[in-house]
Amino acid sequence: MEPLFEILVSAVLLSSMYVLAAAGFALVLSIMNILNFAHGAIYMVGGFLCYEFSVGYGLNQWLALALSAASMALFGLFLERFLFRRFYGDFFSSVIVSIAVIFVLQTTINLTVAVNVRALPTFAPGMLHLGSVTVSMERLVTAAIGVALLAAMVVFVRVSRTGQQMLAVAQDAEGAALQGIRIHRLAAIAMAAGCAMAAIAGSFMGAVFDLNSTMGDLILVKVMQVVILSGIGSLGGILIGGLVIGSVDSILPLFTTPAITQAVGVAIVIALLLVKPQGLFGREMG
Amino acid sequence: MNRKEFLQSLSAGLAAGAFVLPNKVLAQGKTKTIRIGFLAALTGFASSSERIHLQGGELARDWINSHGGIKIKGETYMVELVPEDHKSTAEGAVSGATRLVHDKGVKYIAGTIMPFTVAAVTTVTEPAGVLRSVGYNAGTPQEFSAKTPYTFLSQNGTIGAIISGMRWLKGKFPETKTISVLIPDDGSIQHLAPHVRKWAEANGMSIKGDIVGWPLDTVDFTPFALKAANLGPDAVAMVNGWPGMVGSVLKALRKSGFAKPVIGMHYLQVEDVLEVAGAEASTNYYVHGLMLNDPELPERIKWILETGTKKYGHKGLAFWVEGFDPVYTIAQAIGKAQSLDPDAIRKAWEQMDTIDTAYGTSKIGGRETYGLRHAVVGPRSIAGLERGKPTAMGWVRDIVVP
Numbered sequence: 001m002e003p004l005f006e007i008l009v010s011a012v013l014l015s016s017m018y019v020l021a022a023a024g025f026a027l028v029l030s031i032m033n034i035l036n037f038a039h040g041a042i043y044m045v046g047g048f049l050c051y052e053f054s055v056g057y058g059l060n061q062w063l064a065l066a067l068s069a070a071s072m073a074l075f076g077l078f079l080e081r082f083l084f085r086r087f088y089g090d091f092f093s094s095v096i097v098s099i100a101v102i103f104v105l106q107t108t109i110n111l112t113v114a115v116n117v118r119a120l121p122t123f124a125p126g127m128l129h130l131g132s133v134t135v136s137m138e139r140l141v142t143a144a145i146g147v148a149l150l151a152a153m154v155v156f157v158r159v160s161r162t163g164q165q166m167l168a169v170a171q172d173a174e175g176a177a178l179q180g181i182r183i184h185r186l187a188a189i190a191m192a193a194g195c196a197m198a199a200i201a202g203s204f205m206g207a208v209f210d211l212n213s214t215m216g217d218l219i220l221v222k223v224m225q226v227v228i229l230s231g232i233g234s235l236g237g238i239l240i241g242g243l244v245i246g247s248v249d250s251i252l253p254l255f256t257t258p259a260i261t262q263a264v265g266v267a268i269v270i271a272l273l274l275v276k277p278q279g280l281f282g283r284e285m286g
Numbered sequence: 287m288n289r290k291e292f293l294q295s296l297s298a299g300l301a302a303g304a305f306v307l308p309n310k311v312l313a314q315g316k317t318k319t320i321r322i323g324f325l326a327a328l329t330g331f332a333s334s335s336e337r338i339h340l341q342g343g344e345l346a347r348d349w350i351n352s353h354g355g356i357k358i359k360g361e362t363y364m365v366e367l368v369p370e371d372h373k374s375t376a377e378g379a380v381s382g383a384t385r386l387v388h389d390k391g392v393k394y395i396a397g398t399i400m401p402f403t404v405a406a407v408t409t410v411t412e413p414a415g416v417l418r419s420v421g422y423n424a425g426t427p428q429e430f431s432a433k434t435p436y437t438f439l440s441q442n443g444t445i446g447a448i449i450s451g452m453r454w455l456k457g458k459f460p461e462t463k464t465i466s467v468l469i470p471d472d473g474s475i476q477h478l479a480p481h482v483r484k485w486a487e488a489n490g491m492s493i494k495g496d497i498v499g500w501p502l503d504t505v506d507f508t509p510f511a512l513k514a515a516n517l518g519p520d521a522v523a524m525v526n527g528w529p530g531m532v533g534s535v536l537k538a539l540r541k542s543g544f545a546k547p548v549i550g551m552h553y554l555q556v557e558d559v560l561e562v563a564g565a566e567a568s569t570n571y572y573v574h575g576l577m578l579n580d581p582e583l584p585e586r587i588k589w590i591l592e593t594g595t596k597k598y599g600h601k602g603l604a605f606w607v608e609g610f611d612p613v614y615t616i617a618q619a620i621g622k623a624q625s626l627d628p629d630a631i632r633k634a635w636e637q638m639d640t641i642d643t644a645y646g647t648s649k650i651g652g653r654e655t656y657g658l659r660h661a662v663v664g665p666r667s668i669a670g671l672e673r674g675k676p677t678a679m680g681w682v683r684d685i686v687v688p
Binding site: 006007010014017106107110111114115116117118119121122127134136205209210212213214217218219221222249250251253254257258259261262 | 329330331333334335337338471499500501503504505506508509510512513516528529530533534541542543558561562564600602
């Protein structure tokens with residue numbers, strides 16, 4: 001019983017971390033219809049920035065986190081204004097732009113700070129004892145923040161005026177524009193928020209695991225799996241998608257080989273795409 | 287000065303110049319060079335470390351040239367390094383090797399390090415008969431076997447680390463009887479598992495359960511750490527892996543309550559593992575690694591550290607050494623062969639019993655293990671993390687790879 005409880009706790013924690021990483025990506029995809037492959041690179045740079053602010057400049061780590069999120073939000077505004085805006089509606093061009101951003105960001109990190117192995121100090125030291133299972137506070141806090149951010153994002157989109165306008169743009173951009181909704185302003189907000197969330201995710205994951213120039217590539221694969229499962233246009237569905245992928249990654253390795261674990265994860269996504277291409281809770285694109 | 291004196295001075299000056307200049311040109315013409323290619327990731331994900339390997343190669347070039355170069359039949363040759371970028375990909379490695387061999391006419395290549403690039407380059411260098419000294423071997427036959435007669439291994443490699451690691455583990459912790467083992471699931475498990483079992487048994491230990499494989503795209507290593515710990519071994523061994531992975535596994539092991547020894551049968555700097563695992567989890571961990579303050583650090587490594595720090599402004603110790611030895615061993619083999627012909631150099635190298643490396647005098651072996659006697663094996667230091675502090679744990683000497 002004990003190992004099973006430990007495994008389940010581990011699965012929930014990892015799932016929540018995937019949710020944290022996927023939230024920003026899902027927002028940009030749902031609102032702007034942009035598959036921002038640079039999300040992983042932004043997540044990575046956000047983590048390194050947090051490290052520089054906290055360890056390099058000696059700031060309080062939570063302040064460093066806020067500064068990192070703010071910096072990447074500004075970067076998101078730049079990306080939307082000068083790179084993505086000219087390619088609205090042009091799916092393939094925006095994908096190519098996002099890939100170019102990956103190269104620029106990864107190369108910058110590789111040539112500057114990546115030579116030294118780094119990990120952020122923990123945001124929440126200590127351990128919590130849940131019965132016979134011991135869980136690290138940093139994983140719990142990371143998981144909690146992931147769920148909280150997702151909830152905040154869902155509430156914002158559904159309840160606030162700006163959020164409602166974002167939904168309108170996502171459903172019919174031309175119609176929304178005709179109604180007087182400022183598309184570019186909303187796209188900028190979505191992009192800034194998406195990048196800020198990526199930076200927050202990268203910072204927490206950089207403390208739980210480590211910081212390296214390829215961490216964004218690895219997490220992007222998981223994010224894509226989560227978003228495909230939950231469905232495009234569904235923000236709340238990220239929670240379910242994260243739970244499925246996180247559980248597969250946490251539980252299966254204990255009982256089978258890594259190859260089968262990976263195959264099962266991919267098979268789930270493929271099976272869903274065959275049966276329900278829009279995902280569990282999503283809308284059809286286009 | 288009158289006109290006559292001026293013309294006389296001018297004539298004398300021109301005569302002197304006419305005598306000096308041709309001699310200077312002749313002197314320059316007497317300096318010969320041997321061009322050694324150096325293949326490394328100068329761009330891409332591996333560039334952060336492999337640019338330092340290239341620096342190590344440059345340090346080797348400087349060492350060789352400052353010690354008189356390479357003497358072949360009375361003529362002195364200086365080493366010229368020809369770097370090429372493999373872009374951290376297999377395709378980049380093939381195109382980089384192609385440029386070196388077919389465009390630049392290089393006959394000897396130092397590097398690479400990563401297994402998939404090492405394997406990829408053999409498709410170019412072996413058919414062309416280009417001599418190569420690689421900086422690492424992860425234990426797969428695609429990188430290094432009887433089918434790669436022009437490839438030499440200038441470092442102990444993974445199998446060398448398994449041999450020395452098992453010996454050291456039993457010596458330090460004689461009560462160890464069972465070990466669980468973590469290896470990346472990148473196709474190398476099937477090749478490394480027999481060596482792991484063999485050398486564990488040779489030291490009176492056994493492997494508990496199956497090898498725990500982990501995929502290269504793993505984000506969270508906790509399940510794999512738990513799997514290894516739940517086998518109930520006396521120690522956990524990690525074969526291959528990078529600091530982020532090792533630190534994550536160590537952290538997960540310690541947080542799960544596993545307090546027994548963890549040993550890395552590969553090469554890392556413990557400070558990097560400490561950075562990731564944190565001080566609390568960094569205890570009872572040991573790996574083949576160099577430490578800057580090791581009192582037994584070989585003189586050549588001290589030179590590399592001192593010179594490298596002055597020249598490049600940072601302390602890239604382990605990576606420098608990994609880049610130094612491939613170039614250094616090629617130069618010695620050329621000197622031994624007294625020939626520039628790769629075939630003659632290959633044969634001469636195969637006849638050598640020992641060769642000098644940054645670590646000191648190293649043996650040459652590997653016929654039984656790899657299928658060819660091309661493996662350079664030298665002494666290695668063990669570094670540890672005990673109660674959050676990096677600690678030099680001594681050296682393993684007289685390592686033999688059969």
